[in-house]
Amino acid sequence: MDAITLAINTESIRKDFPILRRTINGKQLVYLDSAATSQKPRQVIDAIKSHYENSNANVHRGVHTLSQEATETYEAAHEKCAQFINAGFDEIIFTKNATESINLVAYSLSHSLKKGDEILSTEMEHHSNLVPWQQIALAKGAKIKFAKATEEGLDLEDVKKKITKKTRIVAVTHASNVLGTINPVKEIGELAHSKGAVMLVDGAQSVPHMPVDVKEIGCDFMAFSAHKMLGPDGLGILFGKSELLKNMPPFLFGGDMIREVKLDTTRFNSLPWKFEAGTPNVAGAAGFSAAIDYLASVGMDNIREHEKQLTAYCMKRLGSETDVKIYGPRKRTGLVSFNLGKIHAHDTAALLDQEGIEVRAGHHCAMPLAEKLGITASVRASFYLYNKKQEIDLLASALEKARSVFK
Amino acid sequence: MSNLYQEHILDHYSSPRNRRAMTEHDIYERDTNPLCGDEIAIYAKTKSGTITEASFLARGCAISQAAASMLTETVTGMTHKEIKLMGVKEMTDILQLEVGAARIKCAMLSIRTLQSGITRYEEKNGASAS
Ligand SMILES: Cc1ncc(COP(=O)(O)O)c(C=O)c1O
Numbered sequence: 339m340d341a342i343t344l345a346i347n348t349e350s351i352r353k354d355f356p357i358l359r360r361t362i363n364g365k366q367l368v369y370l371d372s373a374a375t376s377q378k379p380r381q382v383i384d385a386i387k388s389h390y391e392n393s394n395a396n397v398h399r400g401v402h403t404l405s406q407e408a409t410e411t412y413e414a415a416h417e418k419c420a421q422f423i424n425a426g427f428d429e430i431i432f433t434k435n436a437t438e439s440i441n442l443v444a445y446s447l448s449h450s451l452k453k454g455d456e457i458l459s460t461e462m463e464h465h466s467n468l469v470p471w472q473q474i475a476l477a478k479g480a481k482i483k484f485a486k487a488t489e490e491g492l493d494l495e496d497v498k499k500k501i502t503k504k505t506r507i508v509a510v511t512h513a514s515n516v517l518g519t520i521n522p523v524k525e526i527g528e529l530a531h532s533k534g535a536v537m538l539v540d541g542a543q544s545v546p547h548m549p550v551d552v553k554e555i556g557c558d559f560m561a562f563s564a565h566k567m568l569g570p571d572g573l574g575i576l577f578g579k580s581e582l583l584k585n586m587p588p589f590l591f592g593g594d595m596i597r598e599v600k601l602d603t604t605r606f607n608s609l610p611w612k613f614e615a616g617t618p619n620v621a622g623a624a625g626f627s628a629a630i631d632y633l634a635s636v637g638m639d640n641i642r643e644h645e646k647q648l649t650a651y652c653m654k655r656l657g658s659e660t661d662v663k664i665y666g667p668r669k670r671t672g673l674v675s676f677n678l679g680k681i682h683a684h685d686t687a688a689l690l691d692q693e694g695i696e697v698r699a700g701h702h703c704a705m706p707l708a709e710k711l712g713i714t715a716s717v718r719a720s721f722y723l724y725n726k727k728q729e730i731d732l733l734a735s736a737l738e739k740a741r742s743v744f745k
Numbered sequence: 746m747s748n749l750y751q752e753h754i755l756d757h758y759s760s761p762r763n764r765r766a767m768t769e770h771d772i773y774e775r776d777t778n779p780l781c782g783d784e785i786a787i788y789a790k791t792k793s794g795t796i797t798e799a800s801f802l803a804r805g806c807a808i809s810q811a812a813a814s815m816l817t818e819t820v821t822g823m824t825h826k827e828i829k830l831m832g833v834k835e836m837t838d839i840l841q842l843e844v845g846a847a848r849i850k851c852a853m854l855s856i857r858t859l860q861s862g863i864t865r866y867e868e869k870n871g872a873s874a875s
Contacts, residue, residue: 574843684781684806688749700781714782714804743750744807 346636348726354379354632355724363693367596368729371718373515373673374698375565379627382568389621397620398594398611408620415623416610418630419575423541423560424551429540429583431576432618436542437466439561439576440509442589442613443538444470447507449587453479456504458497458535460521461710462487462514465703467540469510469559480506487710488510491519497526505535512544512560515719516702518649518670520544527556536582542566547645547671547722549638552577564622571591571627573622576613583609590615641723643714645672648721652730661741665711673720675702677735678737683715689743690717693736695729749808749842757811762818763800774862778854783809789820791866796820796828797835801855808840808848815839820841825863831856 783805
């Protein structure tokens with residue numbers, strides 16, 4: 339093993355993740371699918387358990403002690419999340435997942451969308467940052483355009499060309515979940531703003547893996563999911579600039595999002611609650627706070643550095659084989675999508691699973707991008723703070739076994 | 746998960762039977778697997794409600810390709826009615842394989858496609874004419 343000094347102490351981190359102790363098909367679990375969802379540390383699991391065991395109550399609805407504690411827990415998660423990405427408290431809305439966050443913005447903005455308005459997205463989007471825009475464009479007679487993407491990244495000239503005076507919304511992913519490409523979202527945001535458009539950034543693959551500052555990026559909206567950043571399922575986050583959110587109509591109507599209801603009219607609640615109808619995921623918020631604490635204690639810079647090292651090692655290790663085709667650019671987030679010879683990605687992934695190695699195979703919810711790459715599916719190994727170099731060695735030797743099955 | 750990649754599966758995968766387009770066909774149906782975007786097209790000739798010939802073209806994993814290959818052999822000589830009753834059990838019997846929840850869609854793609862092809866054929870020509 340050549341010496342690379344990892345930026346963080348993986349061995350002590352791994353002890354915090356109970357699931358990493360299990361075996362799969364008699365082999366030690368090697369979890370390489372964190373881009374789909376991350377594993378959860380004991381601290382997060384304990385926070386959720388403790389909420390249900392000690393403070394469970396509905397929020398914003400009672401004067402009793404439990405309700406107050408639950409409300410504090412819930413609001414504290416908003417505050418922590420706001421600090422984590424350098425936003426204001428009233429700019430953080432909790433949803434069900436990143437997908438719902440994007441739908442919220444799409445639906446709310448669609449009210450003011452007119453025939454002939456334009457929306458710009460890109461060819462490398464996850465379906466969740468494509469289908470909502472496509473559908474509101476269809477419903478409103480607006481036009482949706484897609485900036486060209488290649489394996490090397492977004493074509494910025496094409497972005498420039500396609501943002502016009504008619505462009506109202508620009509929706510771009512910060513990091514591709516297939517190629518790992520990191521897009522220059524700050525520059526794209528400036529282009530969008532120069533033509534009077536608003537900019538939504540899909541942060542689902544960036545916020546968990548690198549320092550992200552929404553003020554520095556200057557985007558109007560950012561969507562991401564707690565489950566990809568050590569937090570629980572069922573909690574998504576939408577950041578929105580408060581001056582925009584203030585004037586946008588709500589997405590869902592009902593309890594909690596109101597200030598005053600009469601039979602014929604309703605006054606809506608202040609931000610962020612105007613966009614959070616109904617009983618929210620309080621236990622999820624408790625877990626999410628613990629997840630942010632965990633990430634902050636390791637340090638996002640360190641996590642990014644760690645993943646860079648693992649990714650470089652993985653690309654070197656797999657890339658040295660002539661029958662491995664790796665997709666995407668050199669500079670990337672912590673994931674590597676590839677195909678092994680002519681073996682279908684599903685078959686490769688199933689054979690890796692027999693060795694205890696869990697990777698994703700498929701189009702990764704980005705069918706237009708797969709088509710562009712000329713493939714139906716690829717295998718994706720993705721890394722997080724608990725992964726170690728030896729796991730990439732295990733991946734490489736398991737690929738050897740896959741080769742022998744299909745020789 | 747049991748070993749999916751047994752010899753007979755790999756054999757049908759590497760030398761698929763009836764893998765070709767059929768220029769003159771009564772039934773043609775195309776579908777994709779939402780899990781992975783794999784594609785299949787099934788062709789068949791039919792007479793008096795019985796499949797007389799079946800073929801396929803596909804892009805997909807070993808399981809879905811082997812399933813299509815074995816299916817085209819099995820359904821030749823079967824009636825529409827019998828084919829429409831085929832489900833997971835019949836398909837796993839044909840494959841002689843325990844297919845887990847994750848891959849059952851791959852195994853079922855060809856039979857489901859053929860079944861919709863038959864339904865469409867019958868809607869157009871009447872079940873009795875088939
Ligand atoms: C880039 C990107 N955007 C959006 C999503 C959607 O996230 P969720 O399924 O949590 O809504 C994902 C998750 O796979 C993703 O990778």
